[in-house]
Amino acid sequence: MQMTPVQTRLGPIPLWSPPGALASAKPAVLAITGACAEPDDMMKTPAVVAPAWDAAVVRLPGNGTPVLAETSIAAWATAVGELVETAFAGRLVVLVGLSVGALVALGVRSGQVRRVIAVEPPLAMRKLWPMAQALRTRWRDDPGARDFIEAVFGVAGEAQAERTYFDLFAGAPPIDVIVGETPLYPERPLPRFPSFVDESERAWLAARPGVSLHVAQGAGHNIHVFAPGLLRQVLLAGLDKALAGAEP
Secondary structure: OEEEEEEEOOEEEEEEEOOOHHHOOOOEEEEEOOOOOOOOOOOOHHHHHOOOOEEEEEOOOOOOOOOOOOOOHHHHHHHHHHHHHHHOOOOOEEEEEEOHHHHHHHHOOOOOEEEEEEEOOOOEHHHOHHHHHHHHHHHHHOHHHHHHHHHHHOEEOOEEOOOEOHHHHOOOOOEEEEEEOOOOOOOOOOOOOOOOOOHHHHHHHHHOOOEEEEEEOOOOOOHHHHOHHHHHHHHHHHHHHHHHOOOO
16 A cells, blocks of 8 residues: 545645555545554455445544644545545445544545445444543643643533534535444443434434444454444445435
8 A cells, every 4th residue: 555645725635555556546435444443454455345346544643643633523534525636536436434434434524435334333432432531631631732632522521512514414415324242331341332313323224324333243343353244235235225325
């Protein structure tokens, strides 16, 4: 994978892609990783979707990448929309987003984007009890991360304002949402993160027109790690539907 900086009005966004992928005319998958992504997250996407599709990966601003001039899901979605229209001009695009990256993917509005695969999008931030203490600690110890933590999660010291993201679905293209089977509540000791999408949000998603809801058996939040088979299955089926112009 090679890195290409793509300029947007809010600043540059590094884009990782195989050689030749940005000069191709094939349809393209753009993966957007999560808030604390590992450097190799989703880097196998090109191999999964080849040879019919190209693929590239972006990491969120500040996650080992330059921060942008504005910090919010809406601002980042706007910047990624500009990236799509610059790096993939004239090409059909499917977005795949993980966690906070899924929120960004849901907020992109571009006629080129035909489908979104949203993996564990956290829709109500005050419910995220598994992350609460870690966010407060990072806010205290890492002043450089405060804008991000406050804007996206609503955490400022010991206080937390609600941040909800249901509005991102209005005007979006067809969407596949993948959630983990392990329920968010009740609060309890767990070996790894549960799903960050609670039952009330799942019911809302299941009733939402244009949304297809999938549950990853045996997995919690990190579906790309613990249920990669389902992610691959939903992604490949979504690519076929995007080409066919099909709804969920």
